């Protein structure tokens with residue numbers, strides 16, 4: 489009987505456990521999760537804090553007890569793994585117990601990155617990654633009256649936090665050391681348009697300026713920024729980024745870059761040890777390098793692939809590319825591909841009103857796209873870009889073309905996206 493161990497029970501861990509159980513009715517699947525919740529969706533945390541969904545809405549796969557019974561899991565909730573010995577094929581828990589395994593999946597996800605700022609005890613700031621982060625911010629907002637907030641990090645997470653604070657009538661400043669919003673996903677003029685729109689909604693921007701230290705005042709906080717400004721607020725939320733949870737992995741045994749390096753089977757550099765989700769680096773199709781792709785669907789694919797290979801059903805996941813699809817403050821922003829790639833720029837529509845598409849062509853092929861205010865074309869464009877990255881000769885299928893035209897793109901623009909020059 490195979491002994492499977494899974495570290496972390498988020499999307500990747502759950503999808504792996506489900507797949508293992510489908511393929512192996514008898515194996516022992518031991519799951520170690522550092523909290524007592526069912527697998528939850530971190531992208532819904534801001535919706536819970538905003539009061540848009542109830543707490544139960546965070547759990548897409550249902551209740552922990554039911555999952556444990558349905559998948560016949562040996563569940564170890566609130567038990568944290570402190571070390572893995574790949575050589576001895578065992579995991580070591582924080583309470584000192586050593587547990588042997590035959591096949592191991594590391595699905596430990598990522599944590600909010602919280603650098604030390606002089607004057608700010610990390611416990612006094614707020615973050616947005618875990619269910620507990622969401623509870624902590626919601627309780628604070630429900631029980632205190634805040635007048636002003638500083639959100640550090642002009643990322644997809646940062647903007648959702650800004651939105652929920654603004655909706656509560658809290659004057660909010662969004663700061664980032666980068667000079668523009670969504671620096672890793674948006675093209676400069678799209679960043680500028682989004683900045684203009686959110687400024688009109690009352691958000692103050694402090695871009696190109698990094699927080700350096702915070703001082704407690706009688707009113708709250710005085711935050712000293714690198715451009716010399718002092719921002720006063722009574723709430724600080726740090727959305728600066730994430731770090732893969734790999735601290736219990738010995739990089740001498742298992743290859744780790746920014747995260748655990750995996751191949752297309754989700755196998756690490758050690759046989760019988762797999763990794764999936766935000767704790768790992770799989771292939772990024774555009775660069776063909778390994779990279780963290782911190783997306784829910786990616787964690788699901790990787791977890792499912794790992795679970796299949798662990799339970800003897802060969803499977804592979806050839807990779808993914810950078811993309812973001814987000815809705816905030818009455819607008820949709822979609823970014824596909826590496827926004828640092830430069831080339832011929834094609835645009836369609838008016839950036840200030842209605843569907844706007846900005847595309848970058850490199851060597852005759854679509855290399856990246858920004859879309860404003862229409863999520864309905866995202867599937868067709870994403871699918872096309874995915875196929876180009878797999879096979880340079882791909883074209884937009886008749887069905888996808890129909891969707892793009894229906895949503896307002898001209899046939900001549902679609903041809904240009906396909907690299908057809910007339």
Ligand SMILES: Cc1cc2nc3c(=O)[nH]c(=O)nc-3n(C[C@H](O)[C@H](O)[C@H](O)COP(=O)(O)OP(=O)(O)OC[C@H]3O[C@@H](n4cnc5c(N)ncnc54)[C@H](O)[C@@H]3O)c2cc1C
Nearest residue numbers: 496498499500522530531569596597765766782783784787
């Ligand atoms: C606010 C926010 C918005 C997001 N928006 C989007 C979006 O719009 N679209 C999208 O696709 N993705 C989005 N994401 C990202 C997406 O949620 C993640 O990519 C995905 O949930 C990763 O799943 P995972 O299973 O790899 O990791 P996680 O969900 O992080 O699960 C890992 C689990 O491992 C546990 N763990 C860690 N270390 C240990 C240990 N030593 N021992 C035991 N257990 C451990 C953790 O407690 C955690 O429960 C968002 C994330 C956030 C936070």
